[in-house]
Amino acid sequence: MTVTRIWPSRPPGIAYGGDFNPEQWPEETLDEDLRLMAEAGVSFVSLAIFSWALLEPEPGRYEFAWLDRVIDAMAGAGIAVDLATATASPPPWWSRAHPDSLPVLADGTTLWWGSRQAFCPSSPDYRRSATALAAALAEHYRNHPALSMWHVHNEYGCHNAACYCDTSAASFRVWLRSRYDDLDRLNHAWGTTFWSQRYGEWDEILPPRSTGTWRNPGQQLDWARFCSDELLACYRAEREVLRRVTPDVPVTTNFMSLFEPLDYRAWAAEVDVVSNDHYVRLDMVDPADDLSLAGDLMRSLAGGPWWLMEHSTSAVNWQPLNRAKAPGEMIRNSLTHVARGADAIGFFQWRASRAGAEKYHSGMVPHAGTDTKVWREVVQLGAHLRALAEVAGSSVDAEVALAWTWPAWWGAELGAHPSVHLDAAGHLRAWHAALRRRAVTADVVSPLDGLAPYRLVVAPHLYLLTDEEAAALTAYVEGGGTLLATFFSGIVDERDHIRLGGYPGALRDLLGVRMEEFFPLLPGETVGLSDGRTGRIWSELGRTEGAEVRATFASGPVAGSPALTRHAVGAGHAWYLATRLDGADLDALVGDLVARCGVRRTAEVAEGVEVVRRRGPDGTWLFAINHTAEEQAVAASGLELLTGRPVDGRVTVAPGAVAVVRERGGG
Numbered sequence: 001m002t003v004t005r006i007w008p009s010r011p012p013g014i015a016y017g018g019d020f021n022p023e024q025w026p027e028e029t030l031d032e033d034l035r036l037m038a039e040a041g042v043s044f045v046s047l048a049i050f051s052w053a054l055l056e057p058e059p060g061r062y063e064f065a066w067l068d069r070v071i072d073a074m075a076g077a078g079i080a081v082d083l084a085t086a087t088a089s090p091p092p093w094w095s096r097a098h099p100d101s102l103p104v105l106a107d108g109t110t111l112w113w114g115s116r117q118a119f120c121p122s123s124p125d126y127r128r129s130a131t132a133l134a135a136a137l138a139e140h141y142r143n144h145p146a147l148s149m150w151h152v153h154n155e156y157g158c159h160n161a162a163c164y165c166d167t168s169a170a171s172f173r174v175w176l177r178s179r180y181d182d183l184d185r186l187n188h189a190w191g192t193t194f195w196s197q198r199y200g201e202w203d204e205i206l207p208p209r210s211t212g213t214w215r216n217p218g219q220q221l222d223w224a225r226f227c228s229d230e231l232l233a234c235y236r237a238e239r240e241v242l243r244r245v246t247p248d249v250p251v252t253t254n255f256m257s258l259f260e261p262l263d264y265r266a267w268a269a270e271v272d273v274v275s276n277d278h279y280v281r282l283d284m285v286d287p288a289d290d291l292s293l294a295g296d297l298m299r300s301l302a303g304g305p306w307w308l309m310e311h312s313t314s315a316v317n318w319q320p321l322n323r324a325k326a327p328g329e330m331i332r333n334s335l336t337h338v339a340r341g342a343d344a345i346g347f348f349q350w351r352a353s354r355a356g357a358e359k360y361h362s363g364m365v366p367h368a369g370t371d372t373k374v375w376r377e378v379v380q381l382g383a384h385l386r387a388l389a390e391v392a393g394s395s396v397d398a399e400v401a402l403a404w405t406w407p408a409w410w411g412a413e414l415g416a417h418p419s420v421h422l423d424a425a426g427h428l429r430a431w432h433a434a435l436r437r438r439a440v441t442a443d444v445v446s447p448l449d450g451l452a453p454y455r456l457v458v459a460p461h462l463y464l465l466t467d468e469e470a471a472a473l474t475a476y477v478e479g480g481g482t483l484l485a486t487f488f489s490g491i492v493d494e495r496d497h498i499r500l501g502g503y504p505g506a507l508r509d510l511l512g513v514r515m516e517e518f519f520p521l522l523p524g525e526t527v528g529l530s531d532g533r534t535g536r537i538w539s540e541l542g543r544t545e546g547a548e549v550r551a552t553f554a555s556g557p558v559a560g561s562p563a564l565t566r567h568a569v570g571a572g573h574a575w576y577l578a579t580r581l582d583g584a585d586l587d588a589l590v591g592d593l594v595a596r597c598g599v600r601r602t603a604e605v606a607e608g609v610e611v612v613r614r615r616g617p618d619g620t621w622l623f624a625i626n627h628t629a630e631e632q633a634v635a636a637s638g639l640e641l642l643t644g645r646p647v648d649g650r651v652t653v654a655p656g657a658v659a660v661v662r663e664r665g666g667g
Contacts, residue, residue, distance in 0.1 A: 003268070003269050003303065005250070005271075005272045005273065005302075006248070006249075006250040006272040006273075007250060007272070007273060007305075008080065008082075008148045008149045008250055008273065009148070010044075010080040010148045011043035011044055011079075011080045011148070012389065012392070013043075013385070013386065013388075013389030013390075013392050014338060014342075014343055014344065014345065014385040014386075014388055014389060014391065014392050015043050015044045015080070015307070015343065015344035015345070015346070016040075016041055016042055016043050016044070016344070016345050016346075016381070016382055016385045017037075017042045017043060017044040017045045017046070017079070017346055017347075017350075018042075018045065018046065018310065018346040018347035018348060018349055018350055018364060019045070019046045019049055019310065019346070019347070019348045019349040019350065020033070020045035020046065020047055020070075020349070020350045021049075021050070021349055021350070021351070021353070022070050023051060023054055023066065024351070024353055024354075024355075024356075025351065027069070029351075030069070030070065030073055033350065033351070033365075034073060034077050036365060036370065037077065037079060037350075038077065039379060040364065040378050040379050040382045041379070041382025041383065041385065041386055042079060042350075042364075042382065043078075043079060043080060044079060044080040044081070044082055044148065044344070044346070045074060045079055045080075045081060045082065045350065046081075046082040046083075046084060046151055046309065046346065047067065047070060047071065047074075047081055047082070047083050047084060048067060048083060048084045048085075048086045048137075049084040049086065049088065049151065049154045050086065050088060050089050050116065050154070051067070051084070051086045052086040052087065052089060052090060052091050052094075052133065053091035053092070053093075054066065054067075055067065055086055055133065055136075055137070056091070056094075056133055056136075057091075057093075058093060059093070059094075059097070060132075062133075062136045062140075064137075064140050071083070071141065071144060071146050071147075072146075074146045075144065075145045075146035079146065080146065080148035080149075081144075081146040081147055081148055081149075082148060082149045082150075082151045082252075082309075083137065083141060083147055083149070083150060083151060084150075084151040084152075084153075084154065085130070085133060085134040085137060085150065085151070085152050085153060085238055085242075086133060086137075087130040087133060087134065087152070087153050087238065088116060088117060088153045088154035088155065089116040089117060089118070090113070090118060090119055090126065090129070092113050092114075094129060095112075095113035095118055095119075096113070098123070098125040098126070098129075100120075100123070100125070100165075100167065101119050101120050101123035101125050101126050101167075102118060102119070102120065102165075103117075103118065103119060103120050103160045103163040103165070104120070104163055104164050104165035104168075105164060106162075106164045106207070106208065106209045106210045107209070107210040108164075108209070108210075111160075115159070115357075116159065117158060117159040117160045118160070119160065120160070120163040120165055120167055120168055121160065121163060121168070121227070121230045121231045121233075121234055122163065122165075122167045122168045122170075122171035122230055123167055124167075126234075127233075127234060127237050130153075130234065130237070130238060131237050131238055131241050134152070134238040134241045134242060135241045135245070138150075138241060138242050138244075138245035138246055139245055142245050142246050147246070147249060148249075148250075149249065149250045149251070149252060149272075149273065150239075150242045150246070150249055150250070150251045150252070151252060151253065151254070151309075152235055152238045152239060152242070152251060152252070152253040153234070153235065153238070153253055154253075154254060155254055155256055155277060156231045156232075156234070156235060156253060156262060157227075157228075157231050157259070157261045157262050158256065161227055161231070161261035161262070162207075162223070162227045162261070164207045164208075164209050168207055168230075169205075169206050169207050171226075171230060172205070172206075172207055172223070172226050173202050173203070173205055175222075175226045175229065175230070176202075176205065176222065176226075177202065179222070183199055183200070183201075183202065186199065186205075187199060189218055189222075189495045190216055190218035190219055190222075190495075191216070191218055191495075191497065192216070195216075197216055207223060208220050208223050214415050214416050215415075217411075217414045217415070217416070217496045218495055218496050218497075220410075220414055221407070221410055221411060221414065221464075221495070221496050224261070224407075224410040225263070225407070225410075227261060228261065228262045228263045228266065228267075228406070229266075231262065232262075232266065232267055232270065235253055235267075235270065236270060239251045239270070250272035250273050251271060251272050251273075252271050252272060252273040252274070252275045252307065252309075253267075253271060253275070254275045254276065254277050254309040254310065255267070255274065255275065255276045255277065255298065255301075256276070256277050257276060257277070257278050257290075257293075257294040257297065257298075258290075258293065258294065258297060258425060258428075260406075260409060260410070260413070260425070262406075263406035263407070264297075264301055264406070265301060265405065265406060265446055266406075268301035268302065273302075273306070273307050274298055274301050274302035274306040274307065275306065275307035275308070275309040275344075276294060276298045276306060276307070276308055276309060276310075277308075277309055277310035277311070277348070278291060278294045278295075278308065278310070278311050278337070279310075279311060279312055279316050280311075280312070280325075280333065281319065282319060282321060282323060283319070284429075285426075285429065285430075285433075286429075286433050288336075288610070288627055289429065289432060289433040289436055290429065291333060291336055291337070292336060292340060292432070292436055292610065293428075293429060293432045293433075293444070295336065295337050295339070295340025295341060295342060296340055296341075296398075296432070296441065296442055296443060296444050297444040298340075298341070298342075299340055299341030299396055299443070300401075300443040300444045300445055300449075301444075302341070304341070304395060305341055305342070305343035305392070305393060305394075306341055306342055306343070307342065307343065307344040307346070308334075308337045308342040308344055308345050308346055309344075309346045310346055310347060310348040311333060311334070311337070311345075311346075311347060311348075312325070312330075312347065312348065312361065312362050313325070313330050313347055313362045313363060313364055313366070313374050313377070313378060314330065314362035314366070314374055315360065315361070315362050316361050316362070317357070317358050317359070317360040317361040318361075322360065324362070325362075326656070327373055327377075327656075328377070328656040328657060329656070330374070330377050330378075330381070331377055331380060331381050331384065331657075331658065332625060332627075332656060332657070332658055334381055334384075334385075335384065335388075335623065335625065335658040335660070336610065336623075336625055336658075338385075338388060338391065338623070339396075339610075339612040339614065339623035339625065339660075340396060340441075340612060341395075341396045341614070343391075343392045343393065345381070345385060347363070347364050348361065348363075349361070349363050349364070350363060350364050350365060351363050351364070351365045352365065352366050352367050354367070362374065364378045365378075384642050387641045387642055387644075387660075388621075388641055388642075388660060390616075390641075390662070391614055391616075391621050391660070393616065394614040394615055394616035394621065395614065395615050395616070396441060396612060396613070396614050396615070397441060397602070397612075397613045397614075397615055397620075398441045398442055398443045398454075399440070399441075399453075399454060399455045399456070399597075399599045399600065400435060400440055400441070400442040400443070400454060400455065400456045400457070400458070400594070400599055401442060401443045401444070401445045401449075401451060401454040401456075401457045401458070402428060402431060402432060402442050402443070402444045402445070402457075402458050402459075402460065403445060403446070403447050403451075403457055403458065403459040403462055403473070404428055404444050404445070404446070404460075404462070405446050405447075405462070405464070405469070407464050407494065408424070408461070408462050408463050408464040408465070409424050409425065410464075411463050411464035411492060411496055412424040412461055412463040412464070412488065414496065418518045418520045419520035419521075419537065419538065421520070421523065421537055422461065422488060422537065422538070424460070424461040424463065427460040427461045427486065427580065428444075428460050428461070430460075430580075430582060430586060431458050431460045431586075431590075432444075434586045434587050434590040435458075435590060435594075436610060437587060437590075437607070438587070438590055438591060438594060438601060439601040439602045439603055439604070439605055439609075439610075439611050440590075440594055440599055440601060440602070441602060441612050441613070442458075446469070447459075447462075447465075447469040447470075447472040447473050447476075448468065448469060448472055451472065451473070451476040451481060452476065452479060452481070454476075454481065455481070455482065455597040455598055455599050456481075456482050456483075456484070456593055456594060456597045456599055457473075457476060457481060457482070457483045457484075458483075458484045458485075458486075459473070459483065459484070459485040459486065459489050460486045460489075461486060461487075461488050461489060462485065462489040462490065463488050463489060463490075463491050463492065464491075464492050464493070464494060464496065465489070465490045465492075465493070465505070465506040465507070466493065466494045467493070467506070469506075470490065470506035470507060470510070473485075473507065473510065474509075474510050474569070476572070477510060477569045477570060477572040477573065477574045478569055478570030478571065478572060479570065479571060479572065480570070480571035480572045481572045482572055482573050482574075482575070482593070482596070482597045483510075483572070483573075483574045483575065484574075484575040484576075484577060484593060485504065485507055485511060485574070485575070485576055485577070486576075486577045486580070487504075487538045487540060487577065487578050487579060487580070488504075488538070489504050489507060490503075490504040490505040490506035490507035490508070491503060491504060491505045492505065493506070501514075502514040502515060502516055502542070503515040503516070503518070503540070503542070504576070507574075507576075508545075510567070510569060510574050511547060511565065511567055511574050511575075511576040512544060512545055512546035512547030512565065512567030512569075512574070512576075513542060513543070513544050513545060513547050513562060513565055513567075513576050513578075514542055514543055514544075514545050515540040515541065515542030515561075515578065516541055516542050517540065517541040517542075518538070518540055519538075519539045519540060519541060519556070519557045519558050520537065520538050520539075521535075521536060521537055521538060521539060521556075527539050527553055527554075527555050527556035527558075527579065528553075528554040528555040528556075529551045529552070529553060529554055529563050529564070529579070530551050530552045530553075530554045530563075531550070531551040531564070533551065533581055533585040533588070533589075534581075534585060535553070535563060535578075535579030535580060535581065536579065536580045536581075536582060537579070537580040538578070538579050538580055539553055539556055539557065539558045539561070539563075539578065539579055540558060540561060540578045540579075541557075541558040541561050542561055542562065542578075543561070543562065544562050544565055546567055547562070547565035547566060547567035547574075547576065548565060548566045548567070548568075549562045549564075549565055550564040550565060550566055550575075551563045551564040553578075553579070561578070562576075562578065563577070563578050563579055564576070564577055564578070564589075575593070577589075602622070603622065603624070603634055603635055603636070604635060605624070605632070605634055606628070606632050607628075608626070608627045608628035608632075609624060609625065609626055609627065609628065609632050609634065609653070610623075610624075610625040610627060611623065611624050611625070611634065612625075613663075619662060619663065620662075620663045621641075621660055621661065621662055621663065622634070622636050622638075622651075622660070622661045622663055623658065623659075623660050624636070624651060624653050624658065624659045624660075624661070625653075625658050626653040626654065626655060626656060626657055626658070626659075627656070628655060628656075629655045629656070630655055631652060631653070631654055631655060632652070632653045633650045633651070633652050633653070634650060634651050634653060634659070635649065635650050636649075636650060636651045636659075636661040636663060637649060637661075637663065637664045637665070638661045638662045638663040638664040639661065639662045640659050640660065640661050641660045641661070641662055642658070642659065642660055647661050
């Protein structure tokens with residue numbers, strides 16, 4: 001789908017800045033802020049994100065004088081403003097006046113004000129007040145020279161992705177009527193003949209509130225769709241107000257990387273700038289790959305450059321253990337995002353707060369002031385981004401795609417499945433990490449996004465497939481592409497109905513296999529494969545129906561059944577992997593696949609060195625990111641932009657550092 005987007009006209013090059021909350025500080029602090037922003041090279045700030053209580057201190061009375069002073073100062077300093085609508089956190093007076101708007105959990109617990117996002121997404125009072133505030137801001141600042149972009153709300157669904165109150169129930173029924181038109185269709189879609197769940201009246205339908213045992217999976221799947229759509233409707237309501245008043249000002253809202261509750265593919269079509277918040281998580285198997293995957297996902301959703309709205313200069317405050325970043329790590333993180341398509345680098349926040357729940361979250365100006373590691377790196381990063389200005393607007397080379405959809409993710413996470421250890425998102429991460437270790441960059445796409453440009457498409461756990469998506473995968477292979485689908489893909493349709501006749505359902509004919517029974521493995525249990533590899537998590541009993549067997553299960557309950565197959569279809573090939581591979585076994589399979597498909601490594605590099613190439617109409621830029629503790633050399637020729645030094649044959653990258661080479665000859 002082609003989306004027409006408006007990119008901010010200011011600032012030029014790679015934008016640099018973050019959330020600025022001057023309301024937390026004495027007015028005289030602003031002068032120091034401006035001086036330090038100039039020193040750091042800040043070119044944009046996000047303003048008023050959590051300022052509803054100050055902007056509207058009582059119903060219908062708006063106070064903009066304090067914000068006028070700040071935004072005027074930004075204009076005077078030549079700093080572009082990403083102006084928020086401040087609607088992410090209603091003030092206490094509002095929640096007290098609208099108690100029916102408070103969110104309710106599945107067990108009936110009401111969530112009270114005193115934190116943030118304390119509202120029901122279906123509340124008509126919330127939408128009315130939020131759009132009124134957005135309209136007042138738009139009218140007041142419509143011609144302000146600093147206004148560069150609108151920032152609607154903040155991190156939609158972070159704390160209220162679903163509300164189970166009666167207002168939400170009524171809205172859910174309206175949404176269902178639009179989707180199904182009549183109850184017979186809904187009953188069929190949800191399979192309500194099972195467990196005597198058939199609905200005779202629309203008012204009998206509730207959200208999937210707490211029950212004695214498993215809730216209806218069709219209901220849960222539609223509830224996930226509804227919740228994403230309901231928050232999107234909140235965004236659209238504010239966006240339309242802003243567009244009516246300021247049609248030439250782009251509108252965004254910040255995503256949260258691989259966030260399950262919201263279908264960001266649907267959301268991406270509604271924003272002018274795809275913007276993202278990413279924080280390094282210590283519970284990830286590979287935190288650095290999680291960062292790279294987030295960048296690849298956002299670039300794919302945007303169809304080009306995107307905006308990193310938030311990440312951290314050092315520690316965050318919300319993990320069980322909040323480790324400070326090592327020297328050089330913040331710069332390495334930031335430039336990895338740029339390598340993967342970010343044309344803006346932002347942080348939460350400018351000054352580390354001295355009060356409130358996030359006071360231990362790092363900022364660009366830390367508690368200890370400017371004679372610190374953090375501040376020196378903030379200034380150094382600003383210089384690096386100015387040196388990389390020419391990269392802005394360029395694309396990223398990717399010959400491989402990972403096929404991934406939110407409905408398939410939602411479906412895979414439903415209860416009462418053959419194993420609780422499948423972990424769809426973890427499987428996606430494993431494949432992305434294996435490709436990254438091979439110096440292969442991957443887009444993250446829907447089967448409907450147009451697969452023809454890719455030499456290889458991997459579909460990990462694409463559990464739920466529509467007929468249209470299955471047809472698109474088939475057409476891709478028939479046209480000469482190579483597809484690898486993993487186990488538990490193509491199993492159900494969009495209603496979570498099993499596709500009968502044998503697994504993997506919608507992909508059975510394409511893959512040339514017919515699996516008849518699942519044999520999930522116990523934690524720690526493994527099965528040997530005939531090619532010497534070891535499978536985990538899963539095995540299947542079945543046979544080929546036209547596919548070539550590349551490996552069988554050599555041990556376990558399904559010994560002799562196909563574990564890895566390849567099927568020639570049209571001009572291409574469709575592979576099937578019926579177990580989970582990890583580590584060296586997965587790396588070897590990825591190496592075999594990319595070699596067969598003619599996928600080119602970005603560069604030949606040592607383990608622990610990440611390489612990505614951005615490409616513009618007049619040249620290419622090679623990013624080399626050294627995650628090791630040793631100096632590394634990468635083949636390259638041209639000009640290294642961060643140092644200004646010529647490169648002839650190879651660039652040397654210091655431990656934990658990054659090099660960016662404008663390549664001679666266009667890569």
